[in-house]
Amino acid sequence: MLFNDLGLDARILQSLTEEGYEAPTPIQAQAIPHALSGRDLLGIAQTGTGKTAAFGLPLLHRLAQAKGRPPRGGCRALILSPTRELASQIADSLKAYGRHLGLSVAVVFGGVPHGPQRRALSAGIDILVATPGRLQDHLDQGTARLDRVETLVLDEADQMLDKGFWPAIRRILPVLPKPRHTMFFSATMPTEVAKLAGEILVDPARVEVTPVATTAERVEQKLIFVEQGRKRGVLAGLLKDGAVTRALVFARTKHGADRVVKNLEADGIAANAIHGNKSQGQRERALADFKTGRAPVLVATDIAARGIDVDGVSHVIQHDMPDTPEAYVHRIGRTARAGASGIAIALCAPDEREKLWQVEKLIRTELKSDDQRQDVGIAMRRTPGRPDAVKPAKGASRGGGRGQQQNRGRPQPGPAREGQRHPQQARERGPAGAAPRGAAPSAPRGGDAPVRRPAAAGGQKDRAWRDADFRDGGNAPAFLRRS
Numbered sequence: 375m376l377f378n379d380l381g382l383d384a385r386i387l388q389s390l391t392e393e394g395y396e397a398p399t400p401i402q403a404q405a406i407p408h409a410l411s412g413r414d415l416l417g418i419a420q421t422g423t424g425k426t427a428a429f430g431l432p433l434l435h436r437l438a439q440a441k442g443r444p445p446r447g448g449c450r451a452l453i454l455s456p457t458r459e460l461a462s463q464i465a466d467s468l469k470a471y472g473r474h475l476g477l478s479v480a481v482v483f484g485g486v487p488h489g490p491q492r493r494a495l496s497a498g499i500d501i502l503v504a505t506p507g508r509l510q511d512h513l514d515q516g517t518a519r520l521d522r523v524e525t526l527v528l529d530e531a532d533q534m535l536d537k538g539f540w541p542a543i544r545r546i547l548p549v550l551p552k553p554r555h556t557m558f559f560s561a562t563m564p565t566e567v568a569k570l571a572g573e574i575l576v577d578p579a580r581v582e583v584t585p586v587a588t589t590a591e592r593v594e595q596k597l598i599f600v601e602q603g604r605k606r607g608v609l610a611g612l613l614k615d616g617a618v619t620r621a622l623v624f625a626r627t628k629h630g631a632d633r634v635v636k637n638l639e640a641d642g643i644a645a646n647a648i649h650g651n652k653s654q655g656q657r658e659r660a661l662a663d664f665k666t667g668r669a670p671v672l673v674a675t676d677i678a679a680r681g682i683d684v685d686g687v688s689h690v691i692q693h694d695m696p697d698t699p700e701a702y703v704h705r706i707g708r709t710a711r712a713g714a715s716g717i718a719i720a721l722c723a724p725d726e727r728e729k730l731w732q733v734e735k736l737i738r739t740e741l742k743s744d745d746q747r748q749d750v751g752i753a754m755r756r757t758p759g760r761p762d763a764v765k766p767a768k769g770a771s772r773g774g775g776r777g778q779q780q781n782r783g784r785p786q787p788g789p790a791r792e793g794q795r796h797p798q799q800a801r802e803r804g805p806a807g808a809a810p811r812g813a814a815p816s817a818p819r820g821g822d823a824p825v826r827r828p829a830a831a832g833g834q835k836d837r838a839w840r841d842a843d844f845r846d847g848g849n850a851p852a853f854l855r856r857s
């Protein structure tokens with residue numbers, strides 16, 4: 375299917391060509407025909423699927439066709455978004471897609487002065503993108519009115535719920551006129567979200583793309599076992615490689631993100647942090663530096679990273695394993711966006727193995743690692759009968775013994791964990807025991823669910839890890855490229 379087949383305004387088609395979009399993504403192909411006809415929409419999709427254009431293109435088309443004028447102090451279309459970054463990105467996308475339509479777009483979010491927003495609102499706006507808290511402030515102060523809204527989009531409803539925006543949304547909704555055109559998007563459908571969707575949508579078309587646990591098929595996922603104290607050197611080594619053009623690094627806490635940036639800078643790598651303690655100006659500068667390549671490494675916490683929409687993230691590196699396995703999937707989804715491919719590398723310390731286990735259970739895939747990687751201080755072989763028994767690294771201290779203690783209570787691995795290979799795999803790995811990159815991973819735990827089996831690659835690049843790859847922050851070329 376092509377955009378031309380969807381019946382969109384020719385001026386929108388022109389912008390899409392200018393943007394370099396060739397064909398609609400699956401969520402766009404499903405959603406656009408319904409939304410163009412004015413039908414309510416329930417979209418189950420996360421960022422990276424092209425959902426902004428899925429609701430944005432029909433919204434622009436319908437506003438352009440209706441030729442109405444925005445009311446003073448109000449807007450014709452309202453898009454509610456859970457974060458300021460996402461709100462800004464939605465507005466930027468709509469400005470780009472609608473650049474030949476002459477419609478006005480404005481953003482309203484917290485953390486910045488009210489004045490300019492008040493002035494923008496008072497003139498009247500075709501499309502208003504807002505976070506619920508600040509919009510409610512404007513309503514309370516009488517500086518915004520919503521009685522002429524023709525179209526409402528509620529984006530990332532599950533995040534709205536998580537971020538405590540439910541009361542604000544519950545206050546905004548009754549102010550909106552009926553009937554209206556409503557599009558509702560959420561990556562997941564917890565009961566409360568489904569309930570709200572049921573209340574505000576009228577006979578919606580339901581459109582859905584790949585559920586969370588099977589997304590990011592195009593992301594090549596890798597794992598490095600490394601002691602906490604050696605993560606700094608490993609990370610610097612990875613980031614200094616030329617294969618890394620734009621890397622998003624995840625830290626578990628704001629403080630941790632700042633520390634990672636400080637260390638990277640000390641190691642000669644330009645990086646910025648983005649998290650909740652940063653001002654709006656700092657966030658915008660960090661994002662701009664990331665996009666232009668001035669600082670091609672962005673260290674983020676999970677919440678701050680939500681909604682960051684930057685194409686061409688070549689690597690996602692998880693400096694810390696995430697608190698929830700779902701966050702792992704969200705993190706790796708920041709690369710391989712819009713049809714591109716990417717590499718995700720997780721650094722896992724001995725005390726993070728329980729988190730790794732949870733991730734592998736969720737994604738139903740055993741992450742690829744290499745038994746030979748004793749360079750990073752620890753080798754956490756999962757040997758038969760001794761799950762995760764720690765083998766001291768060559769030349770490294772025996773400190774790894776801790777790992778066994780820490781792993782008490784961890785569920786027993788399934789029949790074919792790493793280090794417990796199928797005969798076929800043992801043959802493929804050769805005498806050194808090094809798994810060829812791209813070799814079929816061990817069978818998954820957890821039964822009959824499908825497992826992604828990377829195509830066999832073979833060849834010289836399938837080499838084992840060596841100390842030298844990381845010790846001096848040196849190169850780890852094969853690992854950073856796709857197999």
Ligand code: AMP
Nearest residue numbers: 395397398399421422423424425426712
């Ligand atoms: P979204 O899920 O809306 O955050 O979009 C993810 C990324 O995909 C954004 O960078 C969009 O610019 C890009 N994108 C959206 N639709 C298409 C398309 N049909 N073709 C190519 N890129 C797209």
